[in-house]
Amino acid sequence: MAAYLAKRRFSGLTFQIRLGYLFLVVPLLFSSCAPTNSVIPDSRLKVAVSVSDEQMQRRKQEPSLIQETTKEPSFPQGFKSLIPLRAKGPSKYRVGDRGIRFSKTKMVSVAVDNMPLPEFIHYIFSDIFSVNYVLDSRIERRTEPVTLNLKNPLSEYQLFVLVKNVLGQKGLSIFVKDGVYYIWQQKGIEEVTLGIGASISDVPATTGKVEQIIPVRYVSAQDVSNLLPRLLGIKVLPSLNENTLVVTGTREQIVEVLRFLQVLDRPAMRGRYVGMVHLIYWSPGDMVKKLSEILIEEGIP
Known part of the structure; x- marks a missing residue:
């Protein structure tokens, strides 16, 4: 008899649980099928609209801000923008x-x-x-x-x-x-005016004949003399011991030779190697400074 009563109580409890679950699931099903015409409070609409207007306002102002920064860049305090000399006229x-x-x-x-x-x-x-x-x-x-x-x-x-x-x-x-x-x-x-140097400012300002001694840095003076155009009345004589050119002509002809020589007299790309050096006692900046001084002493600009 006791076992029978316990079984009835257990079955009644199970029925109550199932009934409660049914009451919980049915409202959820009806709510999922309800039409989606919910109303959003006005306060939320106002906040959304204000944020959208602010973003649109920023987008409108962005091009003008870019133009202003392009025209007048900002510099840290203590610095001023430098105007190129040619910009002044x-x-x-x-x-x-x-x-x-x-x-x-x-x-x-x-x-x-x-x-x-x-x-x-x-x-x-x-x-x-x-x-x-x-x-x-x-x-x-x-x-x-x-x-x-x-x-x-x-x-x-x-x-x-x-x-x-x-x-x-x-x-x-x-x-x-x-x-x-x-x-x-x-x-x-006819007198000849002597000039020394490889720049145009080294050519004497005269209307007569000029004998210009031009040092050649990187290429052979003999090779350059063979490539130079034979202008009317110009004379080119290479000096192999000093690797220089002796050019005789008018000032205008000497200037043309110097311009042509500036194109040819350049360091060659052959024989160059790239490597990395691990410095122990010097910083990279000190090493670069010292190497520059050594190259200048060796006559390499």
Whole structure:
């Protein structure tokens, strides 16, 4: 009898559990089938709309901010942006020859009719250019007239080039040293002005013949002399012991040779190796500085 009562109690408890589970599952099923027309509170809608407007406002402002930062970059305190020299405008002077510095913007006018050569030189270099000059005493005895009538004004530099060519046709040479212009008469045998160096500024400013000694750094002077174009009236003589070139010609021809040489006289890529060195006592910066000093002492720029 006791066993029968216990069995009835257990079955009743099981029935109650199943009934409770049924009441729990049925509402969930009905809620899942309900239409999704739930209403979101107004407060949530306002927050969502405000965030969206803020994002749109930022997107509209982003291009302008990028443009502003592009135009005026910000620098840390203590630093200022540097403006390139060319950005300030074209240079007022042109330095084409050693020591020659005439304005490209200052315009001058010249009208000379049958003026004796010495007076013409004094007029140009004293009254027009206002520079220091030395005149060969032999020129003072010359009396041939000079006529130079310019309808349109020229810059100082253009006038100097014109006067230099006129005097060159009359056998006069002009060269500059320490800001002083030397106007010299050539002898019966054409004088040659000596220049030393591989840059254009090393070529003497003269209308006569120039003998330029050009050091060659990386290539053979003999090979370069064979590759140089044979310009009209130019003479190229290689010096193998010093690895230099001796070029004779006008200043314009010497300048062309130097420009051609700048293309050829470069370090060769052959024989170069790449490696890594583990430094123990020196830092990489000190090592680079020391190697640069050694290369300069060895004549390698």
